[in-house]
Amino acid sequence: MSVTYLDAIREAQAKALASHPGVFIYGQDVALFGGAFKATKNLLQQFPGRILDTPISEDAMVGAAIGAAAEGMRPIVEMQFADFSTVGFNQIVNHAATLFWRTGVPCPITIRLPSGGTMGSGPFHSQMMETVYAHYPGLVVMTPATVEDAYSMLLEAVLEIDDPVIFCEHKMLYYHLKAPALPTVALPAKHARIARHGKHATLATYSAMVHEALLASQQLATEGFEIEVVDLRTVKPLDTDTLLASVARTGRLLAVGESFPWGGVTAEVVSRAADEGFALLDAPPRRLNAKDTPVPYHPNLWTAHRPSANSIAAALRDLLRS
Amino acid sequence: MSVTYLDAIREAQAKALASHPGVFIYGQDVALFGGAFKATKNLLQQFPGRILDTPISEDAMVGAAIGAAAEGMRPIVEMQFADFSTVGFNQIVNHAATLFWRTGVPCPITIRLPSGGTMGSGPFHSQMMETVYAHYPGLVVMTPATVEDAYSMLLEAVLEIDDPVIFCEHKMLYYHLKAPALPTVALPAKHARIARHGKHATLATYSAMVHEALLASQQLATEGFEIEVVDLRTVKPLDTDTLLASVARTGRLLAVGESFPWGGVTAEVVSRAADEGFALLDAPPRRLNAKDTPVPYHPNLWTAHRPSANSIAAALRDLLRS
Amino acid sequence: MAQTAFLESLPQSASQTKLPVESALDESWRDLYLKAFRFMQRARVIEDKLASLYRSGKITGGCYVGRGNEAVAVSAGIALNKGDVFAPLIRDQAGRLAYGESPADAFRTYLGSRLGPMRGRDGNVHRGRPAEGYLAMISHLGAMVSAATGMLLGRRLRGEPTGIAIVTLGEGATSTGAFHEGLNLAAVEKLPVVVVVSNNLYAYSTPNSRQFACESLVHRARGYGVRGWDVDGTDLNDCLKKITAAAQDARQTGLPQLVVATLLRLSGHGEHDDAFYVDATLKTLPVARDCLAVAEEFILQTNLADWGEILEWKEEAKREVESILAEVQREPVPDPFEERWCCLATPGLCEGIDGV
Amino acid sequence: MAQTAFLESLPQSASQTKLPVESALDESWRDLYLKAFRFMQRARVIEDKLASLYRSGKITGGCYVGRGNEAVAVSAGIALNKGDVFAPLIRDQAGRLAYGESPADAFRTYLGSRLGPMRGRDGNVHRGRPAEGYLAMISHLGAMVSAATGMLLGRRLRGEPTGIAIVTLGEGATSTGAFHEGLNLAAVEKLPVVVVVSNNLYAYSTPNSRQFACESLVHRARGYGVRGWDVDGTDLNDCLKKITAAAQDARQTGLPQLVVATLLRLSGHGEHDDAFYVDATLKTLPVARDCLAVAEEFILQTNLADWGEILEWKEEAKREVESILAEVQREPVPDPFEERWCCLATPGLCEGIDGV
Ligand SMILES: Cc1ncc(C[n+]2csc(CCOP(=O)(O)OP(=O)(O)O)c2C)c(N)n1
Ligand SMILES: Cc1ncc(C[n+]2csc(CCOP(=O)(O)OP(=O)(O)O)c2C)c(N)n1
């Protein structure tokens, strides 16, 4: 039997619901329908009254979750697509994120953002939003790349973290990414993970791009280069130690992200490495992001818009040559 | 006679209104009242019918501006505080920013964001928002630091740029910053400017922090160090050429911003310098930002939260020692 | 699903579609009705084609049809003149046609043709030609209300006649802050924006009971200070009559209108959705009538046309649509190497492209 | 300002404040009235003090008072029991007192005392103690409606009695999407949230004519499916009667209520604002009556108390407030070196602080 990334998200929610009476799920079409991506399928039957369909009101969905959290609940809010969280943006960055600091009352809500591009989804159903949320104090931003992490990080977000967590789950991984079973032990979410060991360059990335990075590293391996792939897992806080330790081993850094190019994780990674790990670098640290336009609809454009195994491999070759 | 930063903003709007019949101003309390900060004072009398008070509806204000722009108008939207633009966030980043790319119809709107901290303004009337807007493709983000730039960049934004411009004007500079007169010639907004020449280190910054940077540089000058201050002026697009040329002269870089520390301009500046200017750097490039909490209310906390001449000077000493 | 009270509030037997007596004799009404009917028919043909393209994997992404919504949609489209503003949503193929959109543009946008209005950059129902008053929806529901209002505002500020605007939405979209701010703004600005809400009883899978708690959404009109219209969305007569009247009122008074039509969505939310969640009882009620079938029956009963003509129109639509599709399928698709990857209109400002 | 039609719609002469006959004889009503009055008086004293602190430069940032709004505010506060949820806004000093907030907390928050609920991190009217059901507003108008709803939702999901919630807003805040989404959500969730709107005719400088176009905001109630209450905000009798009744109705039915009180703001938007823009005619109308003066007059007319008592209460309030202020001024203010500069509740997650 195998478990998909989506199964892992569903199972983590089921486990959280079973473990803590304060957990409930709030979102559009999450109840009977089981969610636009079926991430809450059958949960209503298992946990009647705790999976609630909401009106199309992202601001109020988050606002209500904040109120419930202030009362000791641990709500999970499902955005139908990450892109629609822009409409709940204010409640997330100005209300949820500031509640504990202002009032001393924790705000343990998990906001699930089905993120990232899939073919044909176009500008408004494809976005990565970790950049804007990670910028704001008071939020934890997770970007799991594996089935295991989708499970254990979501569980940690819902049950253990007493702050608002922006959980960026990648839609591309939902159905295709599989693992033999759910994990039984877990690395805490705040630690990065070495997804592949190497010595010639460090490739730091997260979410779906981890898989493109691994493919690119395989290409490079056939060319004689061992790439170390660092899966950041959580981008705020960012595990600078693991990053720098890897750069210390390899002397070279490429940061890859699926987001728009200005700012974001790759800028944060590269600037931390340049600042704190300057002496470790044998070559200019590099970045590779999506292109600086909205995410295009047509597959031809979409494929060229985001980094891919090929464009990452090309960037690595460049980096290794420099 | 002297002109304040705020006068410059008002005069630029007056000139824009006089020059182009498509210009109008849309915002809360901008008409008879002349705006919460008086940036539109008396404009209603001069341009009757073209300065319009709106309901407290940031989403609809921006939406309406987009529609008007699609009809060939050149609206100026005043947010009462930058912080409230979070409620219009979706229309800005998903509608205004994508309109031209999607449909070929330009969207020349200027959104004025009274930005940044002043004492006692607290978490929701103090924010810098350039980071989140600069991340999105399709927006131009200006952060003028001088009276001259407040004037010429705003004029350029309203009259010459056919794209949505996020105009981050700093509230701290409104009343206190003065110039002898309005400028008659102007550097295009997309170019950075050397605000002070130096040779020992480059200090790249923008908006109100330019003035803290200049003060810090004066301190350092008394200690024998000549700091080159680069005023970025516009953070998207970012003038990497001017930045790198300065780093080439000095070999050292400190990027300073008033925003929250994760991501943002300082990360973008440092990572570009590290990537494109690696060989020019004699020391690790550094960053200094506000602290990673909401902006505090009490002056004691507020003063410690944001970078200041003193903390910048300390960071420079560190940099010069490294 | 707590639909019971709501179910009871629906009419339990079909309110006999009555030919308005004044209209039966009115030639221009008959022409309008038949014109509308033929757009509906054609829209259904186009959407059936889209659905079959989707099923055969020729459409990437989602596919959304307006089955059941044609009477509302076409009435909106027909009420508009050239130059008026139209901001349709996902279920408005019939209205788009009536407003003057080429049938090719639907296929072009779904297939990503470079010759379509969106040039492969955006897809499916996200299409329009704003330079002609025809807005291209963003996905975020409710956002188009203020944009349409802004178009009229721009015209008024320029001293031009505003024309009117029609913005369509589902009942789910009325729960967005954007809808509220937009309609309120139109009311404050006193602009002739007609907001047409199709309450098709579901927003994706969400029933009315989890969307709003008022008796009827039309009761919201008064709270905005706009005129409200309650429409039977299954009946083309009622739709045409009231939606054109609302548009006419907007033209005459210069003021906004809120139209609320009731009907049942006769498809899944998208073609991927089997709509298992739709209440079985609902499907037996008059609200579940197919507006196209109702219109056909009306035409036959009143001898506006005979069955042969109706069939011939449909065949004609099919032939036309087939041939348009065949052409569109030969149109060029986007080439990433030809893209400039620059999304600014102003020359010289794109990072990494314009030498910036 | 296009206020004319609106002006005409306002009552042109004071609707004689009538002692409700049933109540005049009712001791508990008299007690309630006087209790409310004294909170109003005390709030006025506190706010006058705040304003003078502001003028003398002792308050950094803005200063906002509820002059004219006391009757509405106090009625909201009085309608609540301990444990109920309260989400007040900027003009609710009287309601905060009535709900049980210590008078010290206003000064503490304005002066940034480390002992205040916000510990100098947030200021002025942004204060509360959410652990006790007392929400601390964020500035973004409308945002608290859904948060208060969420608190009740949380309680219901836990199987506890929800109590009720009162959320206060100005009429300007009703134009926000957050208000609409929040009230609609409360209605859909069927939670006893009482939304009290003070239409004080201005939102900062913006008159009603640029804020909404309906005849009365209370007409919005039906569109949400909630009960509406139209209140004379200048008359404590009317406010107390209807707002406590609305609260009572919420308690009994478990359903939301929309209260709309009308009054004129009797101050600037903040103490920095001279309110030059307020229509001079408005100031002559009954709507401009000072609710505190109206209540005083009522007390005297009905012999609830005499002038000496009223004055003595005021003096007592002054003495008390002076002494509280003196204490608060001796309280410690925040020390940046003692701040951890970490805003997460979870240990080990703050960047640069927790070794991350
Ligand atoms: C702000 C926002 N949230 C969520 C969505 C996802 N979404 C797309 S269509 C839809 C249902 C819309 O229902 P309704 O408005 O009733 O229109 P219908 O599909 O029934 O015609 C949802 C939730 C969205 N597009 N925008
Ligand atoms: C979303 C948002 N936009 C703008 C503001 C700025 N602002 C603060 S108070 C205010 C006026 C509020 O008017 P109203 O709601 O009528 O309350 P009143 O001050 O009259 O009591 C405005 C515009 C805000 N706080 N939130």
Ligand SMILES: [Mg+2]
């Ligand atoms: Mg619907």
Ligand SMILES: [Mg+2]
């Ligand atoms: Mg008001």
